Amino acid sequence: MRYSDDIIEEVRMKNDIVDVVSQYVKLNKRGSTYFGLCPFHNEKTPSFSVTPAKQMYYCFGCGAGGNVFNFVMEYENYTFGEALKHLADRAGVQLPKIEYSGEAKKKAERRAALLEINKLAAGYFYYQLRRESGRQAHEYLTGRGLSEETIRKFGLGYSDKYSDDLYKYLKSKNYSDELLRDSGLFNVDERRGMYDKFWNRVIFPIMDVNNRVIGFGGRVMGDGKPKYLNSPETTIFDKSRNLYGLNVARTTRKNYLILCEGYMDVISMHQAGFTNAVASLGTALTSGHASLLKRYTQEVLLLYDSDDAGVRAALRAIPILREAGVSSRVVNLKPHKDPDEFIKALGAEEFEKRLEQAMDSFMFRVHMAEREFPMEEPQGQNRFFERCAQMLLELSDELERNLYIEAIVKDYRSSGISVENLKKRVGALAMKGTPAEQRIQPKPVGAGQQKKKESAAEKAQKLMLTWLVTYPGIFDTVEKYIQPSDFVVPLYRQVAEMLYQQHRDGDVNPARLMNAFIDSEEQREVSSLFNATIHLETPEEQNRAFSDAVIRIKDESLKERNRTWDPTDIQGLQELVKAKKELEELGRKRQQLHISFE
Known part of the structure; x- marks a missing residue:
């Protein structure tokens, strides 16, 4: 036995997906859709979308997608029941006491x-x-x-x-x-x-x-x-979405968390009274870690080992935290290697002072970049300030950029740089354009698996399902030519049957439809059915794409019927011949297949 569909739908409707996802991911609105960095794979260019109208999310990079339940299940590593309870508590919905059955x-x-x-x-x-x-x-x-x-x-x-x-x-x-x-x-x-x-x-x-x-x-x-x-x-x-010590640190009264490297660092700091320390679990900081930190704090102090490896780890972590909307500062532990060693040698009071003196993370990057250039030479200085200009261009807020320009000039005035000089350098670089960021590709589906190339017929079926969800007004036109049985991929046919039923009931609702799918791979696949894309600008292009999709779906449906036809079934043969003639007639009249995506 499971919770009733009405209860599940009530919880889903009372948890707006934009509000929920925003607790984990920094979202920016573009048109009617929100975009951010995907929390399920590392990326530098946002490909993670949240669509309020559909109440669904989808990542065009790794294919993760679904409704608000799927997001919480995927992010928190919850079962459906745990996600339902979490969201019910959030929305103040009282769940009846009930037991699950079957797969769940x-x-x-x-x-x-x-x-x-x-x-x-x-x-x-x-x-x-x-x-x-x-x-x-x-x-x-x-x-x-x-x-x-x-x-x-x-x-x-x-x-x-x-x-x-x-x-x-x-x-x-x-x-x-x-x-x-x-x-x-x-x-x-x-x-x-x-x-x-x-x-x-x-x-x-x-x-x-x-x-x-x-x-x-x-x-x-x-x-x-x-x-x-x-x-x-x-x-x-899941190492990429858990942090050691966060179960204790999340209740700290401090307004920041300390991110360090290992178990002993966390434990020794907690023992010394710094109960806001956490550590990643043997991996580099990920966007998942950053999103998790964002739930509990607005600022993180980076406290990696003071050796070269620690510096590199800090430099990798800074932009990941920034993209998640978390500000950061970097703590200098020298001459000691790690917090455990520092506290044993100098005590908690001196450690507290080092935390208070932590360097702004952007200026830390600037000072680390300085090491790469021969600053005693004019050419080295010139290349260094070019690097500074590149980093300053990463800052979209003009006031923030100007403040950092002044801070860099203050630190390097002896090199002859002025605010005007640096602003000109930044402006010139902006006019030239900076190279596009190298996209980090998500891992392929499954270990060692190659993702199967999508056929033209599958693409046509996906497009049609996406159009039906995005523009429900086209249902009356589509129904004249295509029925759920024409979708030859079993999962696509199942989804089409559910959508057609929703249309008959007067409410096309893809997010509610997702409640029927528990398996994570099915959830991803169904989400992709509602997010197929094709670039169409003019009504002529729309009509051509629509007629192509209709004819391809019907053609593939006819081929499938032909493959499964029993040679002893004479009536079936007659129906096949009739369907083939109708498809040929449809091809001749394809110009009459008009559609409006409005």
Whole structure:
């Protein structure tokens, strides 16, 4: 049993998709549609669209799309039930107590089981740390200056040196090998079978913002490799959209968050009273991380290691945060390498001062760029100010740009640069035009999979469905020639049947239609059916495109009927002959196929 369609639709209608998506993604309005950077893949040029009229989103880069439920499910890694409850709470809708059945229930139960396995594993690791066999790990943590309270607060633990301890423990709880394999806690090979992924390591449980254990990090105590070992991505663990320590930091009273590199950095800062520290999980900062941070703060202090790798990480993070609408500053820890080392050496008060002295991120980029040029030479200075002009052109706000021009001139006045000089350089560069940003392509669908090339017939069917959703007024014309049975791709036919029924009911509503699809791949495919594009400017081009689509859809439908025709079916043969004649007649009269996309 599932929630009624009326309840689902009430929740959807009370959560405007632009309002919901704006909590995660910075959107800019262009005409009747909003655009922003896609939170589901890294990109520099916005290809993520939100259409209020359809109450749907779609990314033309990676193909992610759907209604408000799909967005929350995809972004938060929620099941449909969890997304429904989240949005119902947001809109103040009281959900009846009800149980799911079928596919939705199965997915929810599997997800709940994986969360329970991780919770049990975290408890097991915590227990092992307090046994005699965990003494070395406990001494390692206390030797790093961690108190018992901090160890308990972060649930730190130890994985025993035997590589099947956790496996035996969880098997005693009657979990299947298939489920344990999907948890990310175990490796499998032909010789050894299934064995613990983490063994003889200090364990750092990773929690989501709702304090649920979703993964683990393990640190070797000696010189073994790798130094840190992290859980792989699973149904419940997405590294690009979770941050270590955010479950605690999100409740901070500070008006900014501190972004650093590792588990120990976060833990040592929290112990020293800086409870607004978070870290990415063994990956570079992504747009997903930035969107997550945006939900909890307007400003981030970047606190990466002071070595070259840390500088590069900061330089990569700054534009990603800016695109998400988060301002940033960069903290200088020199002469110390990381916050843990700094706090141990100089204390919390000095660390607080460094935070207060954090450098504006744009000026940090300027000063780092200076290193690339021989500033003692006129040519080097000239190339440096050319780079500054390029960076200044990234700022669309004129007042902001002028303020940074003045700040650069103030710092480099000894090189002979003036405000007028730099403004002229920026203006000249703007007139020339700057090279288009290199687009970061999304990963192909599936590991090692090539996306199947779309046929002309599939394109025609997609266009027709997009037109029917975008311009419902054309239904009466389309129905004269095309019925849902003419859509030969099964999913397209299913969607067409639903749209035609909505038309008969007097309300073409693609966002409501999406409620019927639970599978994520189906959701993406259905979304693409409502976002097919073709450039049409004149009424003549519209009519030509419409007649081409009608004839191609009918032709493909006839071919499909011919392929599946039973040679013993004489009546079927007669119907095929009649349909072929009608198609030929339609081709001769294609000029009469008029349409108005208004």
